[in-house]
Amino acid sequence: MPSRLHEWVVTVDHKRLGILYIATALIFFAVAGVLAALMRLQLAYPNATFLPPDVFNRLFTMHGTTMVFLVGMPFFAGLANYLTPLMIGARDMAFPRLNAFGFWIFLFGGILLYLSYVTGEGLAGHGTAPDVGWFAYAPLTERAFSRGTSTDYWILSIILTGIGTTASAINVIATIVSMRCKGMTLARMPLFVWLMLVVSSMVLFALPPLTAGQVMLLLDRYLGAHFFDTQAGGSAVLWQHFFWVFGHPEVYILMLPGFACASEIIPVFSRKPMFGRPAMIGATIGIGMLSSGVWAHHMFSVGMTASSNIYFAVASMAVGIPTGIKIFNWLGTMYGGKIRFDTPMLFCIGFLFQFLIAGLTGVMLAVAPFDWQVTDSYFVVAHFHYVLLGGLLFTLFGALYYWFPKATGKMLSETLGKWHFWLLVIGFHLTFDTLHFAGILGMPRRIYTYAPGRGWETLNLIASIGVIFQAAGVACLVWNIIRSLRKGKPAGNDPWDAWTLEWATSSPPSDYNFAVLPEVRSSRPLWDLKHPEDPDWRYE
Amino acid sequence: MNSSLRIAGALFATVEFSFGQNVHSVANMFRPQATPADSVYNVSMLMLAICAAIFVVVGGLLTFTIVRFRRRKADDPREPAQVYGSNRIEIAWTVIPVLIVLVLGMATARAVVEVQDKRMPADALKVTVIGHQWWWEFRYPDLGIVTANELHVPLSTAAKPAVAALRLESADVAHSFWVPQLAGKTDVIPGITNTMWIDPRQQGTFLGNCAEYCGMQHANMLIRVIVESPAEFERWVAEQKLDATADPRVAAARATFLSLNCINCHTVSGTEAKGTFGPDLSHLMSRTTLGSGMIPNTQENLRAWIKDPQAIKRGNLMPNLQLNSRELDEVVKYLSSLK
Numbered sequence: 001m002p003s004r005l006h007e008w009v010v011t012v013d014h015k016r017l018g019i020l021y022i023a024t025a026l027i028f029f030a031v032a033g034v035l036a037a038l039m040r041l042q043l044a045y046p047n048a049t050f051l052p053p054d055v056f057n058r059l060f061t062m063h064g065t066t067m068v069f070l071v072g073m074p075f076f077a078g079l080a081n082y083l084t085p086l087m088i089g090a091r092d093m094a095f096p097r098l099n100a101f102g103f104w105i106f107l108f109g110g111i112l113l114y115l116s117y118v119t120g121e122g123l124a125g126h127g128t129a130p131d132v133g134w135f136a137y138a139p140l141t142e143r144a145f146s147r148g149t150s151t152d153y154w155i156l157s158i159i160l161t162g163i164g165t166t167a168s169a170i171n172v173i174a175t176i177v178s179m180r181c182k183g184m185t186l187a188r189m190p191l192f193v194w195l196m197l198v199v200s201s202m203v204l205f206a207l208p209p210l211t212a213g214q215v216m217l218l219l220d221r222y223l224g225a226h227f228f229d230t231q232a233g234g235s236a237v238l239w240q241h242f243f244w245v246f247g248h249p250e251v252y253i254l255m256l257p258g259f260a261c262a263s264e265i266i267p268v269f270s271r272k273p274m275f276g277r278p279a280m281i282g283a284t285i286g287i288g289m290l291s292s293g294v295w296a297h298h299m300f301s302v303g304m305t306a307s308s309n310i311y312f313a314v315a316s317m318a319v320g321i322p323t324g325i326k327i328f329n330w331l332g333t334m335y336g337g338k339i340r341f342d343t344p345m346l347f348c349i350g351f352l353f354q355f356l357i358a359g360l361t362g363v364m365l366a367v368a369p370f371d372w373q374v375t376d377s378y379f380v381v382a383h384f385h386y387v388l389l390g391g392l393l394f395t396l397f398g399a400l401y402y403w404f405p406k407a408t409g410k411m412l413s414e415t416l417g418k419w420h421f422w423l424l425v426i427g428f429h430l431t432f433d434t435l436h437f438a439g440i441l442g443m444p445r446r447i448y449t450y451a452p453g454r455g456w457e458t459l460n461l462i463a464s465i466g467v468i469f470q471a472a473g474v475a476c477l478v479w480n481i482i483r484s485l486r487k488g489k490p491a492g493n494d495p496w497d498a499w500t501l502e503w504a505t506s507s508p509p510s511d512y513n514f515a516v517l518p519e520v521r522s523s524r525p526l527w528d529l530k531h532p533e534d535p536d537w538r539y540e
Numbered sequence: 541m542n543s544s545l546r547i548a549g550a551l552f553a554t555v556e557f558s559f560g561q562n563v564h565s566v567a568n569m570f571r572p573q574a575t576p577a578d579s580v581y582n583v584s585m586l587m588l589a590i591c592a593a594i595f596v597v598v599g600g601l602l603t604f605t606i607v608r609f610r611r612r613k614a615d616d617p618r619e620p621a622q623v624y625g626s627n628r629i630e631i632a633w634t635v636i637p638v639l640i641v642l643v644l645g646m647a648t649a650r651a652v653v654e655v656q657d658k659r660m661p662a663d664a665l666k667v668t669v670i671g672h673q674w675w676w677e678f679r680y681p682d683l684g685i686v687t688a689n690e691l692h693v694p695l696s697t698a699a700k701p702a703v704a705a706l707r708l709e710s711a712d713v714a715h716s717f718w719v720p721q722l723a724g725k726t727d728v729i730p731g732i733t734n735t736m737w738i739d740p741r742q743q744g745t746f747l748g749n750c751a752e753y754c755g756m757q758h759a760n761m762l763i764r765v766i767v768e769s770p771a772e773f774e775r776w777v778a779e780q781k782l783d784a785t786a787d788p789r790v791a792a793a794r795a796t797f798l799s800l801n802c803i804n805c806h807t808v809s810g811t812e813a814k815g816t817f818g819p820d821l822s823h824l825m826s827r828t829t830l831g832s833g834m835i836p837n838t839q840e841n842l843r844a845w846i847k848d849p850q851a852i853k854r855g856n857l858m859p860n861l862q863l864n865s866r867e868l869d870e871v872v873k874y875l876s877s878l879k
Contacts, residue, residue, distance in 0.1 A: 140754065271620050301727045309656070367651075376716060
């Protein structure tokens with residue numbers, strides 16, 4: 001046993017590191033879920049006194065920070081690490097040891113954040129986690145308003161996890177550029193790999209402003225700088241620009257891995273190639289580029305000029321165009337297919353409907369005047385949970401069911417998978433459909449309680465009841481994973497009759513991935529192998 | 541059924557949130573009562589119509605595809621026709637969204653300009669709104685009035701339009717001023733001065749919240765905008781302009797109040813109490829709530845608040861002054877006289 005543990009600690013194998021990333025993400029996901037459930041318990045009734053305000057404020061800060069930096073980001077890193085070399089026919093990532101470094105520094109960053117619950121010092125003395133919100137608007141983070149060290153834990157852990165993510169991004173790019181097998185031109189690369197290439201490039205552009213902002217904040221707090229210290233002439237709005245120049249691309253950095261998974265799963269279960277593949281790649285690059293020019297749509301209410309507001313409104317709406325192309329391409333892929341409804345595909349179908357709504361509420365939020373009403377309200381909370389839970393998490397769960405057999409050699413149970421899916425769908429809609437309306441009725445986000453009589457009671461109660469279903473769904477997943485690891489059906493090399501290279505090797509793949517490095521002639525090498533009479537390369 | 545529901549709803553509104561008169565307790569942005577909120581409402585309705593149409597078309601296509609192209613048992617085992625794309629269809633579903641963005645973009649631009657670039661009339665009522673952790677200060681520079689948490693403005697009618705021009709400033713961290721039925725929110729940020737305006741056309745009390753997380757008691761930084769007929773508003777102004785009462789019947793209570801630490805943070809006009817850290821108390825009894833809209837302004841609540849403000853609004857910046865019961869009685873008696 002110790003030697004097995006030792007193997008995992010010292011590993012530089014991309015598959016093990018990928019599994020470590022994803023397992024860590026799932027654990028932090030469970031923790032963040034508990035934090036969310038506590039908040040929903042407090043908000044189920046008006047004037048509830050279950051949680052005092054300071055505890056509640058720490059919960060939403062930790063929930064947001066965890067979900068973005070310790071769940072979404074490692075899911076990206078884990079999937080990219082596990083699948084990229086397999087899909088491009090390589091034996092490992094370009095920099096295996098950088099890969100291990102990235103994981104461990106990310107993990108220590110995450111642990112540091114939670115250590116604040118024990119050792120952080122804040123207004124309430126020892127044991128104070130950060131309480132400034134996950135985007136930590138200045139000057140609330142300055143020492144005048146945030147005494148003690150809780151905010152420093154937040155700053156340092158984000159810098160650390162950022163180093164890990166940057167290492168992953170560099171590694172993914174280097175691997176894709178230099179490690180593709182023979183015949184794997186960029187044009188033939190699986191869409192998953194393409195999307196990971198775009199995400200990694202976005203990481204390299206988006207993270208530096210975040211890190212710079214954190215360093216400036218640290219200088220403010222300890223070395224008497226005044227970047228964001230308004231009492232000394234600093235600018236509160238400057239922080240918002242730094243944060244959202246990172247924060248908006250970040251939304252797509254989180255979301256594109258979900259698109260990447262959907263773009264592998266939907267074709268396989270529709271039994272057709274991706275419809276409009278070049279347009280799909282183009283749309284992804286388009287989203288990546290547009291996303292760096294729309295950050296101030298998080299700031300429509302800070303008092304920008306009319307012309308700035310109009311620019312950011314129209315630019316943000318324009319993101320809807322490539323995003324729409326993606327939805328249409330998935331639709332076109334399914335159209336005329338023979339769709340199999342195994343659990344991975346169910347999650348992708350849930351994703352398509354929910355992401356359609358998330359996209360439409362996103363367009364609504366780009367309408368600056370509407371945004372003046374609903375920004376920082378529960379409408380926005382509902383919107384981004386539609387994106388990140390209804391969109392991203394659904395595709396990630398689909399991906400888990402899809403690639404779990406490859407990584408472990410065991411199938412997950414379809415029955416438990418369907419329970420997981422339907423419970424999550426019911427819970428998700430109970431919680432987040434209703435919260436849109438709470439926002440429209442004037443309920444601001446981040447309030448620890450509310451008075452009765454403002455039309456929010458029923459909506460909040462339904463939203464809280466939804467959590468029970470969501471928790472039950474996730475419990476099905478946990479049980480499914482434990483049960484299948486012990487006695488799941490053997491998966492074989494290619495349980496889904498799929499077309500990309502990872503399905504050409506054993507499940508789980510050996511240390512060296514492929515005994516003989518493959519050579520490909522199209523974007524669906526296994527289709528070519530299975531259909532010698534009608535191979536894809538004939539149409540290239 | 542329907543009417544009993546309505547009665548229940550009415551009871552809800554009056555019983556549960558009864559402090560203050562004629563309170564519009566449900567702050568629904570789709571029930572606008574002022575021009576800036578109308579502009580938002582109009583562009584929002586167009587936006588909702590477009591988005592609903594897209595949802596029906598795309599959602600319908602998705603549903604149709606999933607039902608029509610599911611694999612059936614009777615299907616032959618061969619793979620379906622392998623289609624790689626179609627330039628014509630792909631161009632169509634690129635161009636149509638571009639056109640939609642153009643239309644929605646222009647409607648947005650128009651609404652932004654309507655609200656943001658409106659020229660303020662010369663007779664606009666000027667109010668400086670100052671956000672504090674966790675209460676609102678309202679200053680009327682032309683009228684020499686300072687009050688807190690309850691913003692009084694006159695009713696605007698077609699015959700006599702009345703615009704209130706708000707300047708938004710913060711004393712500490714970022715806040716946001718949001719009264720959904722009157723206008724969208726505008727952030728209240730230290731170091732910069734933002735502006736917004738309202739011209740409410742319905743009397744009564746409109747509710748709002750601070751909408752930018754600002755620390756421990758962000759949840760209880762509530763806003764009440766009290767819209768009155770011009771005559772009522774003039775009466776309110778005249779009362780507020782007066783110095784605080786010097787009623788000889790409360791002279792002893794007044795002396796006690798002025799001897800305590802209260803005066804370091806609070807102002808009572810015409811006395812040596814000139815603190816500016818907390819809300820101005822000169823006409824405290826003209827307000828309907830305490831603790832920034834948290835509890836009704838009654839004798840019992842006032843006493844409980846002064847006795848231990850932390851028990852009511854944990855973390856707020858008014859300390860427990862540890863008054864003995866005689867001091868407490870005197871302070872409550874004096875404050876209760878500040879009509």
